Amino acid sequence: MSAAEPARGVVRDFVIAIDGPAASGKSSTARRVAERLGIHHADSGVLYRAATLARQRAGGAPPWPEDSVLGATREVTFVLSPGETSWAVRVKGSSVDDELHSPVVSGLVSHVAQMPRVRSWVNEQMRWFAARGPLVVDGRDMGTAVFPDARLKIFLDAHPTVRARRRSLQQLDRLPSVEELAAETERLTRRDEKDATQTRRAPDAIVIDTTHLTQDEQVAQIAALAKGVR
Ligand code: CDP
Numbered sequence: 001m002s003a004a005e006p007a008r009g010v011v012r013d014f015v016i017a018i019d020g021p022a023a024s025g026k027s028s029t030a031r032r033v034a035e036r037l038g039i040h041h042a043d044s045g046v047l048y049r050a051a052t053l054a055r056q057r058a059g060g061a062p063p064w065p066e067d068s069v070l071g072a073t074r075e076v077t078f079v080l081s082p083g084e085t086s087w088a089v090r091v092k093g094s095s096v097d098d099e100l101h102s103p104v105v106s107g108l109v110s111h112v113a114q115m116p117r118v119r120s121w122v123n124e125q126m127r128w129f130a131a132r133g134p135l136v137v138d139g140r141d142m143g144t145a146v147f148p149d150a151r152l153k154i155f156l157d158a159h160p161t162v163r164a165r166r167r168s169l170q171q172l173d174r175l176p177s178v179e180e181l182a183a184e185t186e187r188l189t190r191r192d193e194k195d196a197t198q199t200r201r202a203p204d205a206i207v208i209d210t211t212h213l214t215q216d217e218q219v220a221q222i223a224a225l226a227k228g229v230r
Pocket of ligand 1: 021022023024026027044045046048049109110111113138139140141142191195198
């Protein structure tokens, strides 16, 4: 399904926006909150990653002209498979879930995310998802630039080393060595710096520091807050 069609008669009746820095657990938390509430989920970071992957596959070394990235977004489509909670992306019709989080895409995505017309493309798709029903969204600027009227806004944060440990565990499927942890902390900190201009905390967002929380605890906290505003 393509999200290119205009979102006519948009009723953004129920959006929960979860923002935060790299590897703060936004996406996994957002997906689980959506599952608990029985609503859908869309991850804006995945759209920036898909645009990056589609452009990278077209060849040529970065930095890429914005027009060429925008052209590559034509290869990106969206699916909500039966029984699934989260909108997934396809590039040229194929599932690309593993590649989206590769070191190459993670290293290039902040460059692509700084392009204003790519940001508009992502924001338009996110609004299109929201026009289809209650939605949990996650990213960097969901509660500010995209859904300033979201019913509930959360800003998730955690100490950089804790974020790096969680991301390494996810990617390596084992505990990282001291060197691997240091390298991942460095990569995340560098990406946070590049993303600083588009990472905005809404003044009315509830900040949750997850440094000492388990994922179950943070999901339960947000789901409880969400039920309170429904
Ligand atoms: O999972 P992680 O937090 O590492 O990143 P992500 O949510 O998958 O986002 C990947 C990249 O997309 C970020 O590093 C930002 O450059 C960009 N992004 C953004 O600029 N605005 C958003 N709303 C979401 C992501």
